[in-house]
Every structure is written in structure tokens, then in C-alpha cells.
Amino acid sequence: MPKTIKGVGCPYCGSSCDDIEVVVSDDETKILEVHNACIIGTNLFHHANDPTRPRLPRKRQPDGSMKEIPYEEAIDWMAKTMLAAKKPLIYGFGSTNCEGMSAVARIAEKSGAVLDNCATICHGPSFLAIFDNGYPSCTLGEAKNRADVVVFWGCNPMHAHPRHTSRYSIFPRGYFTQKGQMQRTVLSIDPRETDTAKLADHHLMLDQGHDYELFDAFRTVLRGFDIPDVVAGIPKEKIKQSVEIMKNAKFCMIFFGMGCTHTDGRNHNIDAAISLTRDLNNHTKCSIMAMRGHYNIAGPGQVWSWQFGFPYCIDLSKGSHAHMNPGETSSVDLAMRDEVDCFVNVGTDAGAHFPIQAVQHLKKHPFITIDPNFCMASEIADLHIPVRIAGVDEPGVVYRMDNVPIQFRAVIKGLPGVPSDEELFDRVYERMCELTNTQPVWLAAKEHRKYPQNPAVS
Numbered sequence: 377m378p379k380t381i382k383g384v385g386c387p388y389c390g391s392s393c394d395d396i397e398v399v400v401s402d403d404e405t406k407i408l409e410v411h412n413a414c415i416i417g418t419n420l421f422h423h424a425n426d427p428t429r430p431r432l433p434r435k436r437q438p439d440g441s442m443k444e445i446p447y448e449e450a451i452d453w454m455a456k457t458m459l460a461a462k463k464p465l466i467y468g469f470g471s472t473n474c475e476g477m478s479a480v481a482r483i484a485e486k487s488g489a490v491l492d493n494c495a496t497i498c499h500g501p502s503f504l505a506i507f508d509n510g511y512p513s514c515t516l517g518e519a520k521n522r523a524d525v526v527v528f529w530g531c532n533p534m535h536a537h538p539r540h541t542s543r544y545s546i547f548p549r550g551y552f553t554q555k556g557q558m559q560r561t562v563l564s565i566d567p568r569e570t571d572t573a574k575l576a577d578h579h580l581m582l583d584q585g586h587d588y589e590l591f592d593a594f595r596t597v598l599r600g601f602d603i604p605d606v607v608a609g610i611p612k613e614k615i616k617q618s619v620e621i622m623k624n625a626k627f628c629m630i631f632f633g634m635g636c637t638h639t640d641g642r643n644h645n646i647d648a649a650i651s652l653t654r655d656l657n658n659h660t661k662c663s664i665m666a667m668r669g670h671y672n673i674a675g676p677g678q679v680w681s682w683q684f685g686f687p688y689c690i691d692l693s694k695g696s697h698a699h700m701n702p703g704e705t706s707s708v709d710l711a712m713r714d715e716v717d718c719f720v721n722v723g724t725d726a727g728a729h730f731p732i733q734a735v736q737h738l739k740k741h742p743f744i745t746i747d748p749n750f751c752m753a754s755e756i757a758d759l760h761i762p763v764r765i766a767g768v769d770e771p772g773v774v775y776r777m778d779n780v781p782i783q784f785r786a787v788i789k790g791l792p793g794v795p796s797d798e799e800l801f802d803r804v805y806e807r808m809c810e811l812t813n814t815q816p817v818w819l820a821a822k823e824h825r826k827y828p829q830n831p832a833v834s
């Protein structure tokens with residue numbers, strides 16, 4: 377008899393929807409139906425049924441082909457490779473659970489690695505701005521229940537976070553927003569007429585790369601000063617009208633995305649956005665939020681800040697203390713300067729999403745991919761180790777884009793013999809300890825872990 381599981385989390389985008397319902401086969405090995413998820417989330421769950429999912433690690437052979445090998449051999453190779461490297465780079469973690477992020481830290485410390493996550497090519501500039509200027513933010517529940525003016529600046533949730541507008545930002549009827557969309561004024565600030573812009577009441581189609589000027593103009597108007605007739609391609613009257621709307625809101629919510637972090641100015645755009653939010657708080661209540669991309673990309677920021685004091689670009693190669701300096705210790709910069717001699721790709725696809733020159737540098741050295749699926753990074757790797765899919769066949773904690781932790785559950789049984797990221801990292805760490813004749817450092821919680829410790833390590 378098929379079973380319906382409710383309250384399931386979707387492991388795809390930063391909306392981290394936790395109201396998904398999944399119908400699974402009676403033996404709990406197949407996903408039959410997915411309800412409530414958007415098309416991306418639905419596809420992700422169904423993909424878990426794919427009979428061609430890898431079940432064994434694959435290692436590149438001298439003739440260039442990939443050959444399946446047992447997990448023990450893959451773990452041994454990875455442990456030896458990490459220990460031999462002077463400065464390995466461990467990168468990714470947008471798509472795994474916090475348990476995996478925590479477990480990898482011991483490998484990173486033991487190998488003197490640089491530990492980095494996808495923020496480095498995504499909302500890293502937002503972190504830099506937050507360090508400089510603070511983060512007057514809130515939870516998505518606040519936005520749902522209170523926001524009567526919603527600004528999407530350089531983001532397109534209709535494509536990137538498909539249920540964001542229906543769960544949190546435009547359509548839901550909240551405690552103080554009982555009329556839902558009717559009660560909200562939506563502004564879209566984007567050089568393109570995106571599907572989000574089509575939904576908005578006002579679309580400011582600015583010149584691409586001129587966000588900083590426009591933020592400045594908003595602040596200048598808000599402070600009662602004059603601005604040129606046109607700023608960033610937007611007429612003065614339109615800017616004044618938008619500022620009036622934001623100023624007269626009961627609760628103004630600014631969501632921003634790659635349109636701000638990937639364009640000229642980068643972190644300075646976010647600096648200006650945060651300053652605008654501050655200024656608006658002299659008139660009304662205003663909050664700002666980064667549209668974090670992956671369902672748990674806020675996770676490494678939380679877990680590693682707790683472990684090392686830094687959210688990303690963490691250089692542990694000194695052996696005595698962690699050091700963070702994006703530009704110096706960020707993945708793409710390290711790769712472009714050819715400063716790392718081993719690359720570990722975890723829960724992401726650097727093969728597809730890094731600049732090609734960076735990939736070419738990384739490919740000169742051992743390249744290890746840890747991922748449940750075949751992807752660009754697995755196909756160019758020297759070693760590909762399959763793991764379970766967090767949120768589908770492995771449970772765990774994830775942090776939503778507003779840094780609210782959610783316990784995701786497993787809905788089907790994992791593939792036999794395929795470990796979770798956490799288990800894999802623990803086994804690699806144990807092997808590193810064996811090879812160096814050192815005692816593993818375990819957290820107390822490890823004594824209660826779900827799988828048995830390697831009996832070879834007491």
C-alpha cells in the first residue's frame with residue numbers, strides 16, 4: 377500500500393519549502409507522486425528513482441576511462457590524497473545537510489585545507505557588506521505576516537525560487553496581510569522584464585550594472601535632496617514615486633539577488649542596499665533579505681561560523697588558526713593563481729559553474745567529486761564518490777534563506793551501501809587518523825551517531 381508522507385522538505389532552492397507531500401511505494405524505495413512542490417522540486421524528487429544513479433565510486437584509469445571501485449578503496453585514496461596535498465581546497469556544500477558540513481571540518485583541519493562554499497560565487501559579496509554594515513533582516517514569516525510593500529531588487533523568484541511569492545512574499549494571506557496580494561504593492565527593479573517584473577505593480581527597468589547609482593538616488597531622495605532628471609536610466613519622477621511607496625509602507629521588505637551581487641560594485645551594491653534599509657527605518661519598518669540560492673547554502677555559514685568563526689573562504693593551511701580573506705582565500709581566486717594542489721567538489725558542480733580557466737587550473741591536480749549524481753564535476757574528476765541525497769534518502773538539518781533551521785526528513789530508503797556525506801567524511805577522517813597514527817577527535821554527539829564506527833579505529 378503506497379504511503380503518503382507529509383511535511384517533507386524540498387532540497388532544491390533557498391525557499392526550503394517544508395510543506396511537500398510525497399507518495400512512496402510500500403517498500404519505501406520509490407517515489408510515486410509529489411504534491412505541492414514546484415516543477416523543479418517535483419523533478420528533483422522523481423530523479424531519485426533514476427535506476428542509473430551511481431552506486432559505487434568510480435576512479436579514473438591510466439587510459440582515461442572511469443572504473444568502479446569499492447568504497448574502502450575510494451576512502452583510502454581520498455585520505456592519502458588529502459594528506460599528501462600541501463593545500464587542498466574543499467568546496468561546495470550548497471546541497472547537503474549541516475551534519476555533512478560539520479563532519480568535513482575535521483578533514484579540512486587535518487589536511488590543512490581551504491574550506492569554502494558556493495557563497496563564494498553567489499552571495500559572498502553580501503557577506504562582505506554584512507560584515508561592514510550589519511544585516512537589518514527578519515524571517516520569511518515576518519514578511520508573510522506584515523509586509524505590505526515588497527521590493528525584488530536584482531532577483532527573479534518566479535524562475536529561481538518558484539514558490540517564494542506564493543509562500544512568503546506576494547500571495548499568502550498573513551496575520552496583518554489578510555488580503556494577500558491585494559494588500560501588497562510589489563516593485564521589481566531589474567534590467568529585464570522578467571516574469572517577476574510582470575507580476576509587479578511597478579517595474580524599474582534600470583540600466584544593467586548601475587544599481588549602486590540607483591540605491592544612492594533612492595537614499596538621496598529619501599533624505600530630501602534633489603537628484604538628476606535620470607539616474608541609471610530611470611526618470612526622477614519614477615524614483616521619487618518608488619521612494620514614496622517604500623516610505624509610506626507599514627512594513628517594507630527588500631529581497632535582493634544576483635543582479636546586485638554579480639554586477640559592478642558587488643558588495644558595495646549590498647552596502648548601499650543595507651544603508652537604504654537603515655534609512656527607511658527612520659520612517660517606517662523595513663527589512664532586507666538575500667535570496668540565498670540552494671536550500672541549505674545558509675547552512676555552511678552557520679555551521680562553520682560556529683566551528684571556525686568564519687562563514688566561507690576559511691584557510692586552515694596554517695595549522696594553528698583559521699584565516700579568512702575573500703579575494704585571497706576564495707575558491708576561484710585560489711584556482712586562478714594555481715595555489716591549491718587538490719580539489720574536492722562536494723554537493724555542487726564546479727565543473728559546470730566555475731569559470732573555465734579556474735577549472736583548467738584545478739584539473740592539473742587530483743580532482744575528487746562527492747555527489748549523488750553524474751554531473752560535469754563527476755565526469756572530469758579523478759575520483760567520483762556517490763552519496764545519498766539529503767532531504768530525499770538522508771535526513772538532516774538545513775538552514776532556509778532567512779537562517780531558520782528546518783529538520784528535513786528522508787522519504788525513501790537510501791541505495792544499499794551508499795553512505796551519507798557525513799558518514800563518508802567520518803570514514804575518510806578515520807582513515808586519515810589511521811594513516812597518521814593519531815586518535816580521532818570526536819564530538820560527544822558522535823557517540824550517538826546512526827551508523828557504526830569503523831571497527832579498525834578504537
Ligand code: SF4
Nearest residue numbers: 386389393414417539
Ligand atoms: S520553491 Fe524551491 S524549495 Fe520550494 S518546491 Fe520549488 S524548488 Fe523546492
